[in-house]
Amino acid sequence: MGVKKAFTLCLVLLLAAVMAGCGNNGGGSNTANTPGGSSASPAADAGDATAAPQELTKIKVALDWTPNTNHTGLYAAKELGYYEEEGLDVEIVQPGAAGADTMVASGEAAFGVSAQEALTLARLQNVPLVSIAAVIQHNTSGFAGPKDRNLKSPKDFEGKTYGGWGSPAEEAAMKAIMDPVGGDVSKVKIINIGEADYFTAVKRDIDFAWVFYAWTGIEAELRGEPLDMLYLKDYAPQLDYYTPVLTTSEKEIAERPELVKAFLAATTKGYEYAVANPAEAADILIKAVPDLDPELVKASQEWLSPKYKDDAARWGEQKAEIWKNYADWMYGLKLLEQPLDADAAFTNDFLPGS
Template sequence: MKSKRTLAALLAIFLFISVIAAGCGSGKSEKTTGTRDEDALDKLTLQTKWLPQSQFMGYYVAAEKGYYEEEGIDIEILPGGSDIIPEQRVYNGTADVGITWVSSLMKYQAGGWDLLQVGQIFQKSAMLLVSKTSAGITSPSDLAGKKVGSWFGGNEYEIYALLEANNLDREKDLELVQQDFTMNQLLSAGIDAASAMTYNEYVLLLESGLAESDLNVIDMNDAGVAMLEDCLFVSKEWMAENEDLFVRFLRASIKGWADACADPEAAGQIVYDADQSVSLEHQIRMAKEVAKLVVPEGFDPSKIGYIDMDAVEQTADLAYKYGLLSKPAVISEETITSKYWEEAAAQ
């Protein structure tokens, strides 16, 4: 009787050990397959400047291809809009990283906001003045006596610089008028020349049925008055606690942008799938134009996100000269730094 009880006890112990061993084996198997507990990912929110569109395709591509997850990041891309100011969202902690124009960021920095520029995605300005060939505007001097559309709200300073560089008084020599975010005023001949971004409003004109030969274009880059646009920025307080997280975010983003610029058709499809607010055709055409800003002709793709300090200085000079800034911008390690880009690009 005693031997039977002993045998039963030994059997019970054997079964218990087997169960424990099986459980441990299961956990080891999960770890070796590379699966990751979602709770282990570091959360990061990115505030864009506008609605979901191919202007931001590099981030959507990186998210879709799992580049952020590979870096241990659970990213949330927050859409912008006419009532959303990225600088405010980052400053108050609603978002971790923001996208804005460099001149706009400088304005907030000059106001005492502790914001830091940490990457430059667009290497060229996308701002154009577009007119129908029938208006006869083939050079800036031809703007004299014409109605010229501007969005204002911080978007007018390249136009101001263009006019002064060509000895045109913006108060006397032409009429600057408020332009909406469609191209209807130009199409209906309400204005002679319209502001347009290469990747959006200019594309809308072509989609309306006009051919490139029907349009004349003044490019701010060619005119020597370009100001930098889409950059990445953070609050200094957030960065002080999240340097490693930001470097991982930037590394994944650079990878996404490289893929997007190499295959803008696929990138346009990814953005369209994320938010079908405009047509697939428009997203793809936009993506092709955005790629030219991120990786311009002759630009090394390995330098995506690089901050060109000469271009920053030009933006600062124009912003001060034409009244966006009340005093010269402070350009130092306190307002702009490339060290995180250098770390991300090196790995």
């Protein structure tokens, strides 16, 4: 699983569809008038056996990619009844051609999975998305290649071929981690491989790519094809950004703040369950998505579960300096036309305990 889906779908396909649909009612699939309950009459006293069951509020959550261990907390919250406890009937959907950001901004989905880099660019194009939780506290992505390419330092990228998806941010990120160790990014051959599979591409025409270790790295180990992984955060602090994040729209926040709070209350419990119970959480994801490789899911979940919360005071917490540092770096490279209002791009206000 590379970073390309979270980046390309959110950036290339985002604007045209979003701006046409932003006038829709936030969470277009929702049927009830209140977030934690419904438009039905209040429930009778607990002792009244004839009380009608609570009508649940139906919402969609759009993933950024095919289901994987970044998403386990969502599936755990659904399977374990945490959403139902909050009065929600949650449907987890894949993004389709439009992408999750477009679905959320247009109101087709109330919530979505995205990444800080995509949301940063979207905000500066007046796309009304807001990050409401960091799924993982630190960036687990980086540049990786098979062991036989001998990538022990970013300087070793020189003379090698990198396979990417055509974004200027790729070369910028490569330069950011090569410069401190005396590397020269101009000596890297960069080609566009689009959505090509990493394992096929490194056997065919590239030496390294940008991947998430929790999925591609773990799969490489299981295949007996171990890789050298150079994490972005280890070489450039400004690249230790939040990826993935959970998003909603400004409209959803303004019109149904209690729904946002209810969604995050349940989702937090789902990710906390995955932190404490990686094996059981993996089983939940496998049950929900039986096409996934069970061995990969279990190994990935074991590696990733401690990283959901990591050193944060609570799951989902985001820091303004993380948002600002990344945006300032992009602005300095002229990848952004103007500075980002970091405080408007994210909020911790709906996390439990806020």
